[in-house]
Amino acid sequence: MQDQQSDSEQASPSKLKSALKGAASAMPLSIAVIPWGILAGSYAIEAGLDVIQSQAMSAIVFAGAAQLVAVGMIKSGVGLASILLTTLLITSRHFLYGMAMRHQMSPLPLRWRLTLGFLLTDELFAICSETKQHKFDRWFAFGGGFSFYLIWNIASAVGIFAGQQIPNLDELGLDFAIAATFIALVVPSIKTPSILVSVLVSLVTAVLCELFHIPGGLLIAALSGMSAGMLTAKLTHETHPNKTILTRPGDGL
C-alpha cells in the first residue's frame, strides 16, 4: 500500500513524542486491562482452545468482552450462529465509535485507517475523545492503541501459560482504574447543561440495565444518554461551544 503521504513513514522526534504521549494517556487503561487479559488467556485454555487459538483470540479478534463471552459459549457448546449474533450485539457500540471518529479518521491514508480501525477499542475511543476538540493526532492515537494492544496480548499470553496459578485476580479491584480514567475524561467534557443531562441519563440507565441483566445495556444506556442530551439542547435552544469544529465544509445534507 503506497499512499501519497509517505512522509508519515519516517518516525521524526515529534511523531515519537506523540506516540509516547498516546501510550502514557492509555497507560491507566492498559494496566486495568491486565487481569482481564490474563483471564481471557486462561479461560480460553480452560474452554479447550489450543495455545495458538487462545492467543489468536487476543491477537486478531482483539475484543475483550466479546472474547470472554464467545469462549464461554464455545465451552458450553453453543452453536456458531448464536456466538456470532452475540458478538455482533457486544461489538455494536464500535459502529458508534467509527461514526464519531469519521471526521478525524476517514481522511487518513488507507494503511492508517486499517491500523487505527483495527485498534479502535473502548480505550482508544476514550483517549481520542480527549483530544477531539483539538487537531486529531494519528501518532498519538497509534501510540495509545498499539501500546494497549501489546499489553492486552502479553497479558493474554501470561494467562495462557500461567493463568491457573494466579488466584483471586478479579478481587484486586483493578477495574477501578477504568472507572477513574473514564471519570477523568468525562468530567472535563461536561461543558454544557445538555452534556450533563446526557451523562446523568446514561449513568442511571447503565446501572439499571446492569442490575436487571438487560443484554446490550451499554448501548441502550449510551443511546438514551445521547438522545437525552440532544433533546435537552433542542428544548433549551442551546448553542454548542465547539460548533465550528463539528462541521466541515462539504458535509451535511
Add this chain to the structure above:
Amino acid sequence: MIWLTIILMTVIIFISRYIFIEPKLPLRLSPSVVKFLSYSAPAVLTAILAPIVFIQENTLHLNLDNSYLIGAIFAVLLILITRNTLLTAILSMLLFFLIH
C-alpha cells in the same frame, strides 16, 4: 470449527470498527447526526464506568462502605482541581488501593 469462529468473529468486529471510517462509504453525516454523535464519548464512557462504581456482586452500593464510590468521588474532585487526566487516574487509583 474454533478457527472458523475466531475468523468470523474477527471479520464482524473489524467491520464494526472500520466501516464508518471508510471514506467510500456513501454516508454524509447531517449536522444533527454530528450533534447527536458529539454526545457519544461522554455517554458511552459513563455507561461503562457507572456499573463498575455503583454495582458490586449484582447489588447497588450507594453507601460510603463502597470503596469504588469513594474513589470515584475523589477522582471527580481531583479532575476538577487539577484538570490533569493522568495525574487524576494515578492518584485516585492509589487512594482506592489504600482503602479497598
